[in-house]
C-alpha cells in the first residue's frame with residue numbers, strides 16, 4: 001500500500017486501501033463497505049495541512065481527485081456548485097471563464113475546495129471572512145452512506161458545523177459557493193519598519209480591502225502588502241511575465257530557497273541572512289485578476305503554526321513575540337505573517353464571533369522549530385488564541401473547548417451523524433475528543 005504524506009512532510013500514514021470514486025454513488029459504496037468492516041474513512045484533500053488532520057492511517061482513504069469541476073453556475077446570483085475534489089486553481093480558472101470570482105482567497109491555490117473550507121482556510125481583509133463564509137450549501141455523505149444537504153434553511157445546525165467540519169462529519173460531495181463578479185486587484189507592496197506598521201495597523205486595516213505584512217523575526221523591517229479592488233473602468237496592469245517569473249519564481253522561491261539551505265547548513269548565518277532578506281525587500285505595484293494577486297507559487301517547503309487572536313490583542317502578541325525571539329534556542333529562517341478577518345458565525349471557525357488577527361510563524365523544513373512554536377503557542381494561547389486546525393499546534397479538546405463557545409454543539413452534531421466514529425482519526429480524537 002502506498003504511503004500518504006502531507007505537503008510539509010510533517011505527517012505520514014499508511015491507509016488500509018485507497019479508493020478513487022468517480023461519483024458520490026461510488027463514494028457512498030466505499031463508505032458503506034468500510035463501515036461494514038469496522039474501518040475508518042478519510043477523505044483526502046491535497047495534503048496541504050501541516051497537522052495530521054488529513055492522515056488516513058489504517059483508513060479507507062477516499063481520493064477525490066476524479067471528482068472535480070463546476071456542476072452548475074448562476075452568474076446572476078453568483079451561486080456556483082462545485083465538486084468537492086476541485087483544486088482551487090482549477091476553480092479560479094473555471095470561475096474566471098464565467099465572469100465570476102471568489103471574494104477572498106488564501107495565499108496559495110493548491111488546496112481542494114473541500115479540504116480548504118474544512119480547516120478554516122482564510123485570506124486577509126477585515127470586512128471579509130474565510131473561505132467557509134462564502135459557502136451557501138453543502139452536500140455530504142454520512143457514515144451510513146446516506147446523503148444530506150445542508151444550508152441556512154435546511155439542517156442549519158449541520159450547516160454551522162460542517163462548513164469548518166475538519167472532515168469529522170462526513171464526506172462533502174458538493175460545495176455551493178456565493179461568488180462575486182470577476183474583479184481585479186491593485187497590489188501595492190512596500191517595506192516599512194515593524195514599529196510603524198504596528199502603530200498604524202488599525203488605519204491600514206480600515207483603509208484597505210486586504211492587508212497583510214511579513215516580518216523576519218531577527219530583523220525589524222516588514223513587507224506590507226495592500227490589495228485593493230480596482231475600479232471596473234481601469235484595465236489591470238499585470239507584471240510583465242518575465243518580471244513575474246524573476247520576482248516570484250526566482251527571487252521568492254529559488255534564491256530564497258538557496259538562502260534557507262545556507263542557513264540550515266550554517267545556523268550562525270541565519271540572523272544576518274534574516275536581516276539581509278528584510279532589508280532587501282523592495283516596493284512593487286501592479287494590478288491583475290483577483291486570484292492572480294491573492295495567490296502565489298510556494299515551492300520552498302516549511303513548517304507553519306498559526307493562531308487567531310482577538311484583533312485588539314495583536315499589538316501585545318507581536319511585542320511579546322519580538323521580545324522572545326532573542327531567547328530562542330535556534331534561529332528562525334522564515335518570516336512571521338500577519339493577516340485579519342471579520343467575525344463570523346461558523347461554530348469551529350477561528351474567527352467565530354470575534355474580529356480576528358492571524359499571526360502565522362514558520363520555519364524552513366529540516367530546521368529545528370519546536371522551541372519557536374512552543375514559545376509562540378504560550379504567547380498566543382495566553383491572549384485567547386485559537387490555533388488554525390490545519391497548522392501545527394499542541395492543544396487538545398480540553399483546552400480547545402473553552403475557546404469555542406459552540407464546541408459541545410459541534411460534538412453533539414458529530415455524534416448524531418457519525419455515532420460509530422467512522423470519520424475519526426488520531427488528530428481528531430485529540431482536538432475533538434473521542435466521538
Ligand SMILES: Cc1cc2nc3c(=O)[nH]c(=O)nc-3n(C[C@H](O)[C@H](O)[C@H](O)COP(=O)(O)OP(=O)(O)OC[C@H]3O[C@@H](n4cnc5c(N)ncnc54)[C@H](O)[C@@H]3O)c2cc1C
Pocket residue numbers: 007008042043044045046047048049050053054064084085105106107108110111112113114115116117118119120121122123166167168170171172173298388390391
Ligand atoms: C504552502 C501552504 C500555504 C497555505 N496557505 C494558507 C493560507 O493562506 N490560509 C490558510 O488559512 N491556510 C493556508 N494553508 C493551510 C491549508 O489551506 C489548509 O490546511 C487546508 O485545509 C489544506 O487543504 P487540502 O485540500 O490540502 O486539505 P487536506 O489538508 O488534505 O485535508 C484537510 C481536512 O479536510 C478533510 N477533507 C478533504 N476533503 C474532504 C471532503 N470532500 N469532505 C470532508 N472532508 C474533507 C480532510 O480529511 C482533512 O480532515 C496553507 C498550507 C500550505 C502548505
